[in-house]
Amino acid sequence: MDPIVHLRDLVPQPTDLLEMEAEELAGILLAAIQRSGHTQVSRHNTMLAISSSTPQIFDLQVARELPPILAEAWAWLERECLLITKPTDPHWQVLSRRAKKITTPADFEVYRGASSFPRSLLHPRIEREAWPSFSRGRFDTAIFEAFREVEIAVRDAAEFEQHDHGVPMVRRAFHKDTGPLTDRSVDDGEREATSALFAGAIGSYKNPNSHRHVGREDVAEAGELLVLASHLLRVVEQRHRRRPTRG
DSSP: OOHHHHHHHHOSSGGGGGGOOHHHHHHHHHHHHHHHTOSOBOHHHHHHHHHTOOTTTOOHHHHHHHHHHHHHHHHHHHHTTSEEEOTTOTTOEEEOHHHHTOOSHHHHHHHHHHHHSOGGGSOHHHHHHHHHHHHTTOHHHHHHHHHHHHHHHHHHHHTOOTTOOHHHHHHHHTOTTTOTTOOTTSOHHHHHHHHHHHHHHIIIIIHHHHHSOOOOOOHHHHHHHHHHHHHHHHHHHHHHHHSOOOO
């Protein structure tokens, strides 16, 4: 069955298609292609099918206004390498390996959130260790991996023993008076606040994920926590650089 028929079936009110952003419509278009069972598709043929569609599929308003909007969605799928040129025939396109893994609306939302996330905000260590899990929707794992890097960085910068870990270790490292990573150029209140910030982050986001499935499913929340971990890592690096070298 033609993908256009499935596109109509996936949206109760066809006029809603006209209000969607390109990436939102792209998810529905991808689902329509998958439902059709076609092993190859053509943008040209699809646009012609919409333009010539009968009222049984789309009314005249949708048939007239949808092609340029759908073209944006198609271009989004191409940009994300979800639709690729068929290697043996450049007139057709096929679903990529990545696209074939997106089998539900939830899968697409995870992919969409990860693809729009500004990776440049992440510390290189966080990107290396946590991004693979984040991009696959394994948010609990990604958050644990990110804050584990923070914990390791604190221990190394403070020159503590390998068995030191968790909230007690972080509080020692940033103790307002004796912590090797405390900033003595600021007042006691700020030093206490920094200690609480690190302890709270490790206690809230690293430790729970060490012991159980927290069940975070929100891509935006997970991304925010990876950015927080990146910020904390940069603070640790700044404090480490300021430490006097041991003679």
